Amino acid sequence: MTRASVCMATYNGSAYLREQLDSILSELRPDDEIVIVDDASPDDTVAVVETYDDPRIRLVRNDRNRGYVRSFERALGVATGDVLLLSDQDDVWIPGRRDALVEAATARGVAASNLLLLGSEEALRSPLTGRPWLLRAADGTRPLRNELGILAGDIPYFGCAMAIRRDSLDLVLPFPEGLTESHDLWIATVANAARRMTHLEQPTLYRRVHEDNASTSRPRGIGAVLRSRLLLLRLWQLARRRVRAIDR
Numbered sequence: 147m148t149r150a151s152v153c154m155a156t157y158n159g160s161a162y163l164r165e166q167l168d169s170i171l172s173e174l175r176p177d178d179e180i181v182i183v184d185d186a187s188p189d190d191t192v193a194v195v196e197t198y199d200d201p202r203i204r205l206v207r208n209d210r211n212r213g214y215v216r217s218f219e220r221a222l223g224v225a226t227g228d229v230l231l232l233s234d235q236d237d238v239w240i241p242g243r244r245d246a247l248v249e250a251a252t253a254r255g256v257a258a259s260n261l262l263l264l265g266s267e268e269a270l271r272s273p274l275t276g277r278p279w280l281l282r283a284a285d286g287t288r289p290l291r292n293e294l295g296i297l298a299g300d301i302p303y304f305g306c307a308m309a310i311r312r313d314s315l316d317l318v319l320p321f322p323e324g325l326t327e328s329h330d331l332w333i334a335t336v337a338n339a340a341r342r343m344t345h346l347e348q349p350t351l352y353r354r355v356h357e358d359n360a361s362t363s364r365p366r367g368i369g370a371v372l373r374s375r376l377l378l379l380r381l382w383q384l385a386r387r388r389v390r391a392i393d394r
Contacts, residue, residue, distance in 0.1 A: 150178045150248050151227030155217035157185040159235035160194050162354060166237055171200060173244040179204055180233075181225045183217040186210050191235075215329045218305065219321045227312070228252075232330075234306040236354045238264055243350035247309035254286075255314040255342030258334060259307045264352035274300045286345035289338035296331055296338075297378050305330030307350055314342055316392060322384050331378060336385040340392075 152170055156163065170180060183206045184192050195205050206224060208217060222230055229248045233239075240262075250257035260280050262269060269278040279302040285291060295301030308330060310318060317336045321329060337343040 147175070147177070148229055148248055148252060149227040150174065150244055151225035151230045152178070152180040152233050153218060153221035153225050153230050154180060154182045154233045154235060155185060155214045155221060156182055156187060156191050156195075156235045157211070157214065157217070158187050158189045158191060160187075160189050160191045162236035162356075163191060163194050166233070166235060166239075167195075167198065167203075169239040170233065171198075171202070173239055173241065174202060175244075176202075178202055178244075179225070179227060181206065181221045183208065183221040183224075185212055185214065185217045213326055215321060215325055215327060218329055219319065222310070222315065222319060229309055229311055230315070231309045232305045232307075234353075236356070237261075237306055238352040238354070240350055240352060242348075246346060246348055246350055250344050250346045251309035251311045251314075254344040255311050255340070256318075256333065256337035257309045257344050257346050258303050259346035259348060259350040260302070261304060261307045261351050261353045262349045264354045267352065269349075270302060270353070272300055272302075274298070281345040281347065283345050283347050286343055287341075289341055289343065292338045292343065293335060293382060296335060297375065297382070299374075301334075303330055303334035304353070305333065306353065308333060314340075317342070317388060322381065325377075325381075328374070328377065328381075332381050332385075335378070335381045336388060339382070339385040340389045 180203045185208050229251045231247055247257050272279040317340050318333050
């Protein structure tokens, strides 16, 4: 049977963590695991995790705050499952998520699903068009189209809705040096470059939007947007180099 590892980074997440963990544990099989890397939270996040008497939960504590990107990298690095599912600390899983993402990632290498907003159960809206922001299964095999969507900021790749087959970790890890945001777009970029991406139209989680989200929904200034575009171009170049190196 395929073992799943849920890879979660936590920081000051005690407010919503219990609801998230409960939704995850109800989905997992007895031999699955949740790897939680806590990024030196000063609140009682760790105390919440330690209230669970469940052998499937593995808690790893950073000795200092390293940022959510490096915490996710560490979680992926220590996970032992056949398929690794990324998870934020404050969302809620939709029943069926575990099996749907495991199946999709197993088939191709990396899977990205749609998600809905917690409370309204509506799709996010595209920041460019205002229309429902959804992945289409037919586009999963169109890597150039997807990469252009990443560069334009108009394709909904979210780490919290992704899964990675173990033999695709050599593409993803290590994260590029200096990467402090957009680890999900790095994963999507390198998966598309290697033609290992698949899109799952089925929504697999409810995303909670609040003031402390790591990725804000507030519009960025022009300087931040330009820096983001330059970062994405750099990631595209690095992804192509890594794919070539692995294919040699």
